[in-house]
Structure formats: C-alpha cells, structure tokens
Amino acid sequence: xxxxxxxxxxxxxxxxxxxxxxxxxxxxxxxxxxxxxxxxxxxxxxxxxxxxxxxxxxxxxxxxxxxxxxxxxxxxxxxxxxxxxxxxxxxxxxxxxxxxxxxxxxxxxxxxxxxxxxxxxxxxxxxxxxxxxxxxxxxxxxxxxxxxxxxxxxxxxxxxxxxxxxxxxxxxxxxxxxxxxxxxxxxxxxxxxxxxxxxxxxxxxxxxxxxxxxxxxxxxxxxxxxxxxxxxxxxxxxxxxxxxxxxxxxxxxxxxxxxxxxxxxxxxxxxxxxxxxxxxxxxxxxxxxxxxxxxxxxxxxxxxxxxxxxxxxxxxxxxxxxxxxxxxxxxxxxxxxxxxxxxxxxxxx
Amino acid sequence: xxxxxxxxxxxxxxxxxxxxxxxxxxxxxxxxxxxxxxxxxxxxxxxxxxxxxxxxxxxxxxxxxxxxxxxxxxxxxxxxxxxxxxxxxxxxxxxxxxxxxxxxxxxxxxxx
Numbered sequence: 001x002x003x004x005x006x007x008x009x010x011x012x013x014x015x016x017x018x019x020x021x022x023x024x025x026x027x028x029x030x031x032x033x034x035x036x037x038x039x040x041x042x043x044x045x046x047x048x049x050x051x052x053x054x055x056x057x058x059x060x061x062x063x064x065x066x067x068x069x070x071x072x073x074x075x076x077x078x079x080x081x082x083x084x085x086x087x088x089x090x091x092x093x094x095x096x097x098x099x100x101x102x103x104x105x106x107x108x109x110x111x112x113x114x115x116x117x118x119x120x121x122x123x124x125x126x127x128x129x130x131x132x133x134x135x136x137x138x139x140x141x142x143x144x145x146x147x148x149x150x151x152x153x154x155x156x157x158x159x160x161x162x163x164x165x166x167x168x169x170x171x172x173x174x175x176x177x178x179x180x181x182x183x184x185x186x187x188x189x190x191x192x193x194x195x196x197x198x199x200x201x202x203x204x205x206x207x208x209x210x211x212x213x214x215x216x217x218x219x220x221x222x223x224x225x226x227x228x229x230x231x232x233x234x235x236x237x238x239x240x241x242x243x244x245x246x247x248x249x250x251x252x253x254x255x256x257x258x259x260x261x262x263x264x265x266x267x268x269x270x271x272x273x274x275x276x277x278x279x280x281x282x283x284x285x286x287x288x289x290x291x292x293x294x295x296x297x298x299x300x301x302x303x304x305x306x307x308x309x310x311x312x313x314x315x316x317x318x319x320x321x322x323x324x325x326x327x328x329x330x331x332x333x334x335x336x337x338x339x340x341x342x343x344x345x346x347x348x349x
Numbered sequence: 350x351x352x353x354x355x356x357x358x359x360x361x362x363x364x365x366x367x368x369x370x371x372x373x374x375x376x377x378x379x380x381x382x383x384x385x386x387x388x389x390x391x392x393x394x395x396x397x398x399x400x401x402x403x404x405x406x407x408x409x410x411x412x413x414x415x416x417x418x419x420x421x422x423x424x425x426x427x428x429x430x431x432x433x434x435x436x437x438x439x440x441x442x443x444x445x446x447x448x449x450x451x452x453x454x455x456x457x458x459x460x461x
Contacts, residue, residue, distance in 0.1 A: 164424070270362060
C-alpha cells in the first residue's frame with residue numbers, strides 16, 4: 001500500500017480535503033457549523049488556556065502505512081525535520097520554561113536520523129519527553145533494536161499504538177504482521193521495566209477504532225486490554241488512550257470509499273459534547289510541523305491550517321502571541337468533541 | 350409529510366423524540382434504559398451483546414443497527430456477534446419446536 005501522496009490522490013491535497021470536510025463530496029452536504037456549536041457553548045472564538053505541550057512532528061516517514069493515518073505517513077514520505085529546525089525548537093524550549101512536555105511524533109519519529117540527538121538535547125533542558133512509537137519500528141531493523149534501552153536511559157514516556165488486543169483488528173488497520181511485531185516489542189519494553197508498577201517507566205497504549213465507529217468507554221476498554229494482554233501475552237502497561245478517528249487524510253479516504261462519510265460526520269455532530277469542547281487539546285498544545293511551521297494541533301497541521309497571528313513559524317516563536325491567539329476550527333474538530341472527547345491523550349472528560 | 354415507507358434509518362436518531370407526546374413516561378423510560386445498560390453485575394459490554402441477540406429475536410431494524418455498531422465498538426468480533434445471533438435463532442427455533450411437545454400431548458390424548 002502506498003501513501004495518498006504517492007498515489008497522486010486528490011485527497012493528498014489539503015485544500016481538497018477541507019472542501020469535502022466543509023461541504024461534502026458533492027458540495028451540498030450541510031451539518032451544523034462547528035463554530036456555531038462552540039458559540040452555543042460560549043466557547044467561540046476558541047482561545048488557549050496556556051501553551052504547555054510542545055508537540056513536534058519530526059517527519060512523515062514511517063515503516064508502516066496504516067489505513068486510518070491522518071498524516072498519510074509511509075516509507076515513501078521523505079519529509080523530515082532538519083537539524084536546523086530542531087535547533088530552532090531547542091532554542092524555543094530554552095527560552096520558554098512553560099513548555100513542560102515535549103511530545104515527539106511522526107511518521108515514525110525514530111526514523112529521523114537526528115532523532116536520538118534531539119531527544120538527548122531536549123532532556124538536557126530537563127523536560128518531560130513523550131515519544132509516539134508505533135512499536136514495530138523497534139523490530140524493523142537491527143539499528144532500532146536498542147530503542148527500548150535508549151528510552152529507558154532517558155526516562156522517556158512511551159505512547160505506543162496498539163489499536164486492539166486481537167490480531168485481526170490490529171492487522172486490518174495497520175497491515176499484516178503488525179500485531180505480532182507489536183506484541184514482541186511490548187514484551188521487550190516490559191522486560192526492561194516499561195509499564196511495570198513502580199518502575200517509573202511509563203508505557204501507555206493508544207486505541208483507534210478500526211472502522212467507521214467511535215471508541216467505547218476508555219475506562220472499560222482499558223480494563224479489557226489489561227485483562228486480555230495479561231492473559232494471552234503476559235503484557236502490562238499503564239494507561240490506554242482511546243482516540244476518535246478524525247475525517248482527515250487516509251481515514252477520510254476510507255470513509256468516502258466505504259460510503260460512510262456522511263453518516264460518520266452526522267454521528268460526530270450529533271455526539272457534540274460541550275464539556276469535551278471546553279477541554280480540547282489545542283487549548284494547551286502547539287503542534288510544530290516537520291518544516292517548522294506552527295499549528296493548533298496535528299490535524300490542523302495535516303490540513304495546512306497554520307496558527308492565526310504573526311507567529312507562524314518556529315523561527316519567530318512568540319509565546320505571548322500564541323497564548324492570546326484564536327484557535328482555528330472547522331468541521332473536522334467535531335472529532336475531538338464527540339462523546340467523551342478525544343485528544344492525543346485519549347478522552348478529555 | 351409522512352414518508353411512504355414504514356422504516357427510515359434516520360428515525361433511529363429521533364428515538365429520543367418519543368417524549369414529545371408523553372414527556373413523563375418518555376423520560377422515565379430513557380432513565381430506566383440508561384440505568385439498564387450501565388456497568389453493574391454484568392458489564393455494559395456484555396449487555397451490548399445480549400441486546401444484539403434480543404434485537405434479532407424481536408427483529409427490530411433500529412435495534413439491530415444500534416447494537417451492531419455498539420457491540421462492534423465495544424470490541425466483540427464478527428464471529429462472536431454472529432454466535433449471539435445464532436443464540437437468538439436457536440431460542441426462536443426452539444420456542445417453536447418445544448411447542449411440538451404440546452402437539453404431541455394433544456395428539457396422544459385423542460389418538461387410539
């Protein structure tokens with residue numbers, strides 16, 4: 001399977017995606033504007049609390065081509081963050097102590113050749129670092145086999161994708177053989193203490209629905225995961241993050257091709273929860289693209305919706321301006337406000 | 350304008366509107382419904398699979414729509430869901446067949 005970009009799909013174009021998300025495939029699909037819903041909840045315009053989480057996408061290259069990926073990542077994506085942009089990120093971190101948590105994502109962030117150097121430099125600045133690891137990267141090549149030790153050495157929190165505790169659902173979403181490799185990688189992480197009580201080494205898992213449906217209750221699902229992974233594979237972990245799929249990139253492509261687009265969007269709109277809207281992740285997070293541009297979240301990044309205001313690139317980062325900006329929203333944002341809400345750390349209510 | 354057919358998938362989303370004509374009973378029903386499906390001695394996940402089987406037994410298209418999604422969301426596999434439907438079918442089939450005993454009793458009572 002190739003990325004939408006390599007297939008020259010029209011959905012590789014962010015503007016085409018936005019057209020569909022706002023007006024439907026034929027231009028006449030109308031759902032309640034997200035901004036109106038926000039206004040009814042006294043949340044429009046949406047403003048940040050304070051930026052605390054610095055989520056850096058260090059490249060779209062990945063060893064997997066997952067069917068739901070909003071980044072359209074894959075082995076054929078060559079966009080990766082340069083050393084110079086990483087240095088600019090480090091300068092910003094040095095000057096802004098309020099940026100307490102650094103969330104590294106991709107693609108597979110580990111495939112950026114400067115990944116380990118970058119992690120080490122961030123740790124020198126005494127910040128909490130999370131890495132979004134797809135697990136299979138650890139086994140993909142000999143040069144990655146020691147990643148668990150590297151993570152342990154630097155006290156990195158691992159946020160690992162495992163869309164289900166069974167092979168069938170996982171492989172349907174992430175490709176054949178992914179479940180088996182993911183289980184092996186989790187066992188390697190457990191062996192050195194990750195996910196083990198009182199080890200101080202945090203291993204969180206991420207659930208994404210493998211289809212056009214919503215996540216169930218995060219707490220119930222976490223209990224199911226813990227029971228099944230322990231019984232079948234003797235695996236332990238800390239928390240499960242249940243994340244709703246947003247109609248962006250490959251998941252949008254899937255919704256359209258499977259005839260689920262309008263039903264899914266209506267379901268998202270009908271499930272709007274004002275409490276979730278008040279706690280969306282863009283209120284305390286800034287997303288940095290591989291090329292250094294700034295976005296309200298990873299989804300806005302993929303839709304090429306840069307932050308409002310004069311500070312749109314890491315080179316002219318201004319925390320005050322960002323803390324006072326108006327967050328850019330659209331119909332895709334219903335994905336973060338449906339039901340219990342959704343963020344990079346799972347449910348928000 | 351009334352649709353010229355009895356079932357419309359979009360009506361499922363209007364289920365809550367039944368309280369419009371009788372609010373007190375509607376509210377009581379939905380309150381009860383919500384309580385029934387909460388985690389308790391049975392988990393909400395287990396209840397979802399039971400609901401799926403019952404939906405097939407009563408052949409309610411709205412319930413089948415709702416609980417096919419709900420059960421799949423809650424992690425039941427296709428095979429598990431089909432086994433639940435077979436349970437409904439077996440009970441329905443058994444319900445007919447067990448009345449065969451009544452038929453046999455009657456026939457044995459009147460036959461020489």
